[in-house]
Amino acid sequence: MAGRFADKRVIVTGASSGIGAATARQFAAEGACVVLVARRKDALEAIACEIGADRTLVVAGDVTDPAAMQMMLERTRGHFGRVDILVNNAGFHARGQLEQCCPEDLARMIDVNLKTPVTLCRMALPYLRRAGGGAIVNVASLAGRVPGGGAATYSATKFGLRAFSLSLAEELEGSGITVSLVSPGLVDTQFFADQVELVAPMAFSQPMSTAEEVAEQILACASDGRRERAVPQLAGWLCTAGYLLPRARRLLRPWLQRRGRARKEQYIRRKRLHHFSPAPPARDASEGVSDLR
Numbered sequence: 612m613a614g615r616f617a618d619k620r621v622i623v624t625g626a627s628s629g630i631g632a633a634t635a636r637q638f639a640a641e642g643a644c645v646v647l648v649a650r651r652k653d654a655l656e657a658i659a660c661e662i663g664a665d666r667t668l669v670v671a672g673d674v675t676d677p678a679a680m681q682m683m684l685e686r687t688r689g690h691f692g693r694v695d696i697l698v699n700n701a702g703f704h705a706r707g708q709l710e711q712c713c714p715e716d717l718a719r720m721i722d723v724n725l726k727t728p729v730t731l732c733r734m735a736l737p738y739l740r741r742a743g744g745g746a747i748v749n750v751a752s753l754a755g756r757v758p759g760g761g762a763a764t765y766s767a768t769k770f771g772l773r774a775f776s777l778s779l780a781e782e783l784e785g786s787g788i789t790v791s792l793v794s795p796g797l798v799d800t801q802f803f804a805d806q807v808e809l810v811a812p813m814a815f816s817q818p819m820s821t822a823e824e825v826a827e828q829i830l831a832c833a834s835d836g837r838r839e840r841a842v843p844q845l846a847g848w849l850c851t852a853g854y855l856l857p858r859a860r861r862l863l864r865p866w867l868q869r870r871g872r873a874r875k876e877q878y879i880r881r882k883r884l885h886h887f888s889p890a891p892p893a894r895d896a897s898e899g900v901s902d903l904r
């Protein structure tokens with residue numbers, strides 16, 4: 612099949628919904644064979660059925676299980692012959708202030724969002740080298756560019772993933788293997804839909820993206836190897852400016868929160884979440900909601 616990724620073999624973790632599912636569909640539409648990885652087998656099989664059984668491989672499993680992931684890489688090689696691209700997209704967010712989160716959820720966030728992509732990159736590198744080169748794309752978050760109260764651990768995992776990706780990209784320079792990072796702001800997926808009341812108004816202050824828009828940037832990174840893309844780009848610049856100028860960030864925060872609160876209410880109305888009762892006005896970033904995604 613012709614296309615930008617004709618005959619490429621692509622592994623996408625977290626492919627059962629949201630950004631991962633959109634990414635798998637777009638890679639397939641551009642000619643790739645796709646390995647769909649996540650825990651929900653039924654959801655993966657439905658996407659495989661849509662794309663076509665001959666160009667997909669479903670591997671149901673927990674990404675935090677290294678033995679299962681080693682087996683997944685071997686199955687990919689057995690089935691498709693090689694691995695060209697790895698997209699580390701699976702993610703988990705337990706929302707709320709640190710003291711409200713149980714230790715198991717905090718550990719799980721670190722496992723799924725940081726430890727797993729590091730381990731999977733390590734495991735996949737020999738396969739990418741054997742294929743003569745390739746690309747790794749890690750899905751982080753704008754929460755990995757600017758600190759966010761109410762999301763300390765999630766933010767730490769995404770800051771960590773960003774540091775890891777940028778460092779690994781330097782380590783692999785000239786190897787024929789590129790490492791990229793895609794950092795989205797709020798994306799309209801199930802990731803926060805069940806807990807929308809816990810998402811800080813601040814997160815809604817920037818335009819919300821679709822899973823398809825983020826997937827486009829993942830494909831762009833896999834194609835040109837650019838080290839980092841934010842979605843939307845302007846929100847990425849604002850986060851970087853906010854990180855570098857914390858005083859300015861604190862001054863702007865009330866205005867951004869007002870703007871975000873209005874957009875959040877609009878979003879909830881649109882989604883017809885009638886049971887929602889608006890949260891009291893945010894006092895500062897240390898309130899019991901997450902500032903970012």
Ligand SMILES: NC(=O)c1ccc[n+]([C@@H]2O[C@H](COP(=O)([O-])OP(=O)(O)OC[C@H]3O[C@@H](n4cnc5c(N)ncnc54)[C@H](OP(=O)(O)O)[C@@H]3O)[C@@H](O)[C@H]2O)c1
Nearest residue numbers: 625627629630649650651673674701702752798800802904
């Ligand atoms: N939505 C946002 O606002 C937003 C913003 C910034 C960054 N992100 C990042 O984008 C990525 C994708 O999120 P999304 O928005 O597409 O949310 P989503 O629709 O909830 O997708 C999350 C995916 O991760 C998979 N997953 C979670 N834990 C897993 C585990 N232990 N083993 C295997 N798979 C696991 C889930 O599959 P199963 O449940 O089937 O296992 C699912 O496919 C995440 O890394 C997230 O941090 C999202």
